[in-house]
Amino acid sequence: DQQVKQNSPSLSVQEGRISILNCDYTNSMFDYFLWYKKYPAEGPTFLISISSIKDKNEDGRFTVFLNKSAKHLSLHIVPSQPGDSAVYFCAASPGYQLIWGAGTKLIIKP
Amino acid sequence: DADVTQTPRNRITKTGKRIMLECSQTKGHDRMYWYRQDPGLGLRLIYYSFDVKDINKGEISDGYSVSRQAQAKFSLSLESAIPNQTALYFCATSEGQVNQPQHFGDGTRLSIL
Numbered sequence: 001d002q003q004v005k006q007n008s009p010s011l012s013v014q015e016g017r018i019s020i021l022n023c024d025y026t027n028s029m030f031d032y033f034l035w036y037k038k039y040p041a042e043g044p045t046f047l048i049s050i051s052s053i054k055d056k057n058e059d060g061r062f063t064v065f066l067n068k069s070a071k072h073l074s075l076h077i078v079p080s081q082p083g084d085s086a087v088y089f090c091a092a093s094p095g096y097q098l099i100w101g102a103g104t105k106l107i108i109k110p
Numbered sequence: 111d112a113d114v115t116q117t118p119r120n121r122i123t124k125t126g127k128r129i130m131l132e133c134s135q136t137k138g139h140d141r142m143y144w145y146r147q148d149p150g151l152g153l154r155l156i157y158y159s160f161d162v163k164d165i166n167k168g169e170i171s172d173g174y175s176v177s178r179q180a181q182a183k184f185s186l187s188l189e190s191a192i193p194n195q196t197a198l199y200f201c202a203t204s205e206g207q208v209n210q211p212q213h214f215g216d217g218t219r220l221s222i223l
Contacts, residue, residue: 002152004152006152009150032209034209034211041216041217042216042217043114043200043202043214043215043216043217044153044200044212044214045214046211046212046213049209049211051209089152089153091152091153093209097155097158097168097169098153098155098212099152100152100153100154101152102150102151102152103152
């Protein structure tokens with residue numbers, strides 16, 4: 001049973017527009033959430049995180065929103081750039097390890 | 111030079127063989143992790159180590175063993191490989207709490223025939 005779900009395997013967005021990647025979770029004990037980005041033939045790299053005591057965290061073009069009542073978080077990328085084309089993983093922590101979603105492949109179209 | 115180095119990058123082997131995947135890091139982190147990734151699934155934790163003397167099983171440790179030879183080195187062994195262990199394997203490191211970002215190697219693609 002997947003505790004962290006990324007229901008969109010892929011997403012295609014025009015360059016310059018907003019990309020919104022979604023993640024749902026089932027365990028209310030998760031207290032920290034992270035987004036990672038992965039290029040082919042490389043390991044995941046950390047992008048941005050959010051604590052459960054917050055509902056928003058921003059870092060440059062990247063913003064993560066957390067809706068605890070809905071057990072949902074989203075990553076917004078504005079504006080989207082060609083280099084943002086990658087697989088994005090959502091991960092959640094109950095305090096001792098990370099539980100990962102299956103990833104969403106983001107394709108930025110010129 | 112990469113901060114987290116995995117060797118080999120690719121390996122093809124036969125069922126029943128013993129295989130060791132190696133990971134070394136120059137980040138000075140105490141915590142190290144081994145994950146596997148399968149198509150359509152997220153990363154799943156195999157083993158993790160908070161320091162040289164502290165090794166813990168993760169979600170899917172059956173069929174695997176690990177050795178933490180030093181702070182900088184953490185190896186993963188498949189004692190008798192089977193085809194369903196074909197996957198992409200990642201090593202990662204972190205400092206402090208689990209909420210600290212993990213830093214990954216570039217992975218080992220393992221195929222077991």
